[in-house]
Amino acid sequence: MSALFAPTLAARDRRFGYAMAAPAIVVLAAIILAPVALALATSLFDYTLMNMTFDRFIGFDNFVAALSSSEFANSMVVTTLFVIAVVALEFVIGFVVALMLTTVKRGKNIYYLILLIPLLINPVVVGLIWRMLLHPTLGIVNWLLGGIGVPDIDWLGHPGTAFWTVVLVDIWHQVSFMAVLLTAGLSALPTEPYEAARAEGAGTLQTFWYITLPLMKPVIAVTLLIRLIFAIKTYDLIYIMTRGGPGDATDLISYYIYRSAFARLNLGEAAAMAILLMVIVIVLTLALFRTMRARG
């Protein structure tokens, strides 16, 4: 009997499921899928803010133009360096902080609170605060450094320093993200292997190298990937602190796309670059999902 009814029951279940999910799907399609489709369309037309019509289909010319432009190449290089520097440094600092936090017995919540404060601040505000602190003549940082005899540094005005200044500010802002995620990972590790390793005579470094690091591998992979994806999209800090400058020293890809669209008014080419960036982010996201599934 049940075999007779099973298909219709299953079909009814499925229909009910679709009905329940439909509103969410419609909303998502309207606010995500539609804009993406529009951007994709825009990238294939000669669409500028001077001439806002889809009247001339140019195929992949926008992509070709973007890929052959030296500015785009520069912003790709800058973005890559920025992402590597930011993610690597934040990971190392974050891991050290996480390892220290796991040994803290009292007042752990206070440390968490202090750590989380930068994360809670809006990136625009972070940029504004640091722009003031790092002001070459009026900023407190140079004043303090002056106290110990360090000459004034033009933090954001010099091509060589501006890149690293933005990196440092990003680290200040985001390092606790790493620390918090890695702390959570560390506290979820089983305690028994540590006891066993101690009984077998492993020292602190050996325990870290042979037990903690391998056991943390999945957490580390996920943390790195999440941070990587967000770092690629960094925009606010650049907009507030350097506007991509001096010259093109901090011209990250998302800021360059913004400039192409709203300074050079070439929406078509900007859309093409945005699509390229989206492909990169999607590939990284898929990698993240695969890592997470492998963990489960």
Place this chain on the structure above:
Amino acid sequence: MAHIVLDKVTKSYAGGVTAVDAVDLEIRDGELMVLLGPSGCGKSTTLRMIAGLETISSGDLYIDGERVNEKDPRDRDLAIVFQNYALYPHMNVARNLGFGLKLRRVPPAEIERRVQETARMLGIEALLKRRPAQLSGGQRQRVALGRALVRQPRGFLLDEPLSNLDAQLRTTMRLELIKLHRQLGATIIHVTHDQLEAMTMGERICIMDGGKVVQVGPPADVYRNPASLFVAGFLASPPMNLLPAAVVGSDGGGLAVRVGATTLPLPEEYLQAYAGCRDRSVVLGVRPEDLHEAAPALPQITVAANAVEMVGPEVILVGTPEGLETEASARLSRAFRAEPGDRISLGVDMRQIHLFDPATGLAVPRPDLGFEPHRR
């Protein structure tokens, strides 16, 4: 091999909790010592202090005559096997086994040789490439044991290594551990809450309660002469019957024990030992196997049957002796039959009884006559 001495070893925690209270214990070279007690009695903490995983609050620990209180676990050269096995989940069996050797910078070829040898001894050669998650409980157990064996340490500390196994596997592993001990002749300290495991494995048993050592001795001695009510009530299942009683004088200058409505004459051999108990209340201890049905030659006690449990090789009768509230059990022959409510007359083998002081809980010393067949 190791000769381990605990001298007033104490573990106390901030807040005034004393987990282990001045434990004196000597484990001889090559001995299999079992630490037995209920959970929370301090047996595991004692073991962990010997291993060096817990600090010793006061007292001294000696291994082969050397005081090792301040020594790192690695310098004590003892291997510990944990209840939950504590295998390294990210390493395969071979690497799990070899890790301790690698830490000691043993050359890889030598590690490989010893891992193979240990795996062969434990019958886990086929599992060397697997991860712990791919092993059954019994296999993990073997790997944990192998990890201890491969190091060839001075002694082994086993922290309830069998308690996560199912009953059948536990029996098998118990026998294997005994065999292994005989083969290696190593010093082993085995912690368990399972009195059967303790009785069958230990060359000597150390029974602990409330952080203190209550009794130490070979299993048969501890079984025959429990030092206190705690030991009497803890060993064996069903444990010794402990009945409120009083020692009274009897006709002809002898002594007798009055239990409820029954008066049982004490054997001549015990008169001198128990003379001090005359006219005082005591706790009478009788093992269930020292109560016999149809034994007219023995002093009789009448019990009202509450339950009759058929357990296969024998029948356990649970009943209330006349004039008492306390229940007693008797191990009777498998042919015994009774209905709840039946009044049954049982013979008491008085040569096997014990008297305990209800105030101190300690046994009143008496001569040990050994086990002998009772007279029916």
